[in-house]
Each structure stands twice: as structure tokens, then as C-alpha cells.
């Protein structure tokens with residue numbers, strides 16, 4: 001039965017962690033423990049790890065991990081099937097972030113299966129649809145240049161601090177109608193929640209986010225404006241306002257989904273370009289191909305995953321899965337599937353068009369995808385125009401934090 005977002009309750013299905021909780025239907029030969037997102041091998045070079053996953057492991061395997069036991073799917077074709085069949089692979093309860101069981105809420109629309117989730121998306125989609133984000137283009141371009149003005153004469157910069165993070169976060173807070181002076185605090189909460197790798201620290205970050213956002217929502221209810229938080233706070237279905245839990249769950253998920261995904265992507269791309277001047281040359285020589293360039297960079301540097309829970313037994317690729325099993329589509333690995341992207345480790349800005357799984361597909365495809373693509377495009381255009389020759393600071397090797405959004409922590413550049 002569909003969950004009732006106005007009256008949320010914590011999921012009751014088992015959360016399995018460790019070898020002793022591998023259910024009997026899992027074939028022994030498919031059990032692995034590869035440590036996606038946290039093992040030393042992963043953190044040493046996550047994208048080498050993702051690219052080699054389809055070569056080293058079966059297309060679907062059962063991963064016994066520190067944070068839970070999941071089926072992992074790395075074939076593009078399987079991911080499309082899983083993501084397009086919510087009646088088998090559900091989003092309800094599939095999100096790993098901790099919540100207070102006594103004040104439980106659902107992440108909206110992320111944890112609501114279709115068709116119910118559509119009504120929530122309809123509230124915000126006009127702002128984030130192509131026509132909505134196109135209105136932001138001039139503002140984003142100006143913001144990118146204002147940031148570049150601040151460091152271009154220095155000949156060096158820590159990219160993340162000075163550009164990769166502020167650009168999307170400023171844009172995001174503007175859209176949401178949240179104050180710019182909270183930028184660093186919001187970023188540090190999001191980093192704790194997504195990358196601390198500690199349930200205790202994640203819990204504390206969640207409590208801080210909750211307290212702040214509840215205050216912000218109360219303020220928008222009293223003082224409406226044209227930001228997304230206000231839009232959600234004042235939304236109605238058939239004349240009935242959203243409940244407090246629905247408003248909070250929606251605002252909270254946008255906050256989590258919209259903050260560090262874009263800057264992780266930018267960090268990955270800039271760390272790569274800084275080490276590959278020939279790619280920068282290719283891009284500058286072919287500016288009209290920017291859309292395909294962004295897509296190919298997103299293929300190589302997609303940053304996150306799609307987790308689902310089976311709500312019925314299902315056999316996929318001859319493997320019997322059971323209700324309550326969890327499965328992750330390892331999107332960054334699916335983007336290296338050689339059956340869809342021949343010679344997948346090689347960058348090719350002229351690939352035949354295929355679905356790149358950076359923003360997932362199906363009912364839950366990313367609501368911020370148009371905005372993110374526009375931000376990446378503008379960031380590339382403006383940066384490469386003004387700082388075409390840049391490299392990583394000598395001796396620097398990118399380091400990655402564990403967590404469900406993958407990107408280097410810092411990217412110090414010189415030019």
C-alpha cells in the first residue's frame with residue numbers, strides 16, 4: 001500500500017548489515033565486499049574503481065558492506081529496467097539518511113513512489129524546468145564572472161572554495177529564497193550529513209538542518225516570497241494545504257539533493273581538465289559542441305547513485321531477489337558500460353547519443369538536472385574563456401571523502 005506522506009512512519013523492513021545477515025536466497029558465488037564509497041581502494045581513485053567495476057565484478061552482485069548489504073547493479077540496461085519499474089523497485093525507505101523515529105518524515109519526492117509523487121514535483125517543476133532555468137542564465141553567467149574576477153590576477157586558486165562551491169550554492173539559495181549569509185553553514189551541514197561517515201555526526205547535522213529549515217518554513221508561511229521554500233509552504237492540493245511534514249520533507253530533500261551534487265561534479269571536471277590540457281584545447285576549438293561536451297563529462301564524472309528496495313520477489317539476470325532486498329544502481333559504473341559506451345574509459349565528445357545516467361531516469365529523474373547542466377555549461381564557458389591554461393598545483397593529488405556524492409575535497413589550481 002502507498003505510504004501516506006502526511007502521516008509518515010519509519011520503514012519496518014529489515015536493514016541487513018554484515019556477513020551474518022546475508023539472506024539464504026543469495027548465491028554464495030555472488031557475494032562480495034567491495035566497499036563502494038568508503039574502501040581505501042575506492043577512495044584512492046573512485047573513477048578508476050567505477051570504470052573497472054564492470055570488468056572485475058559480475059553485472060549484479062551482492063555487496064556486504066559496513067553500512068548495509070545491497071545488490072549492486074552495474075549494467076546500463078539493468079539500471080534502466082530497475083529505474084523504470086517502481087512497482088518492483090520502490091523508493092519508499094530507500095534513502096540512507098537518519099531521522100528521529102519520534103518525529104519521522106519522508107524525503108519528498110524522493111521517497112514517494114509514482115503516481116503520488118507527481119503532485120509534489122508539479123509544485124516545483126515550473127521553476128526547474130528548461131524554461132524556468134533559462135531565465136537564470138544571465139544571472140549565473142554574471143555570478144561566474146564575478147567569482148573569477150576575485151582571483152584571476154592571483155594566478156592560483158583553490159577551485160572548490162573560490163568557484164566550484166560558491167557558484168552553485170549561491171544560485172541554489174537564490175532559487176530557494178534562503179539567505180546567502182548562511183552559505184558556509186549550509187555547506188558544512190550538508191558535508192557532515194553526506195560525508196562524515198558517522199551515524200552520530202549525520203544525526204547531529206540532520207538535527208541542525210531540521211531546526212533551521214523549520215524556522216525558515218515558519219517565516220515563509222508568515223512572509224511569502226517567490227522562492228521555492230515559500231512556494232512549497234503555500235502549495236495546496238485540491239484546495240488543501242500540504243501538511244507540515246510534507247512541506248518539511250520536500251524542502252529538506254531539495255536542500256540535501258541540491259547542495260553538493262553540482263559542486264562535486266564541478267570539482268571532478270576541473271581536476272580532470274587541469275591534468276588534460278589537450279581536452280581543454282578540444283573544447284575551445286569546438287565551442288558549438290558544448291552540450292555534447294557537458295554530457296560526456298557528466299558520463300565520466302557522475303557523482304551519485306540510485307538506491308531502491310524490492311517490494312516483490314523478482315528475478316533479474318537469472319538472479320532470484322526477494323522482497324525487502326535493497327539494490328543500488330551504481331550510476332557512475334553504468335556510465336562505463338562498454339555495451340552502450342564503446343571504449344568507455346576514453347573521452348569522446350562525438351559519441352552517438354545515449355542516455356547518460358548521471359541524473360537517473362524514470363519517475364525519480366533529478367529535478368535539478370536542467371539547472372545543473374546549465375550551471376556546468378556556463379561555468380565551463382566562462383572559465384575556459386578567461387583561464388584557458390591551468391593545471392593542478394605541483395605535487396597535489398586529489399583526495400576523496402567517503403560518501404554517497406563523489407568528488408575531490410579540494411582542487412588547488414595554478415595558471
Ligand code: HEM
Nearest residue numbers: 109110257258261262265306307359360364366367368372
Ligand atoms: C550535477 C548535479 C546533480 C546530480 C548529479 C544529481 C543527481 C540526482 C540523481 C541521480 C537523482 C535520483 C536519485 C534516485 O534515483 O534515487 C536525483 C534526484 C533528485 N535531485 Fe538531483 N542531482 C544534481 C543536482 C540537483 C539540483 C541542483 C537539485 C535541486 C535544485 C536537485 C534536486 C533533486 C531532487 C528534488 C531529486 C528527487 C527527484 C524525485 O525523487 O522525483 N538535484 N538527483
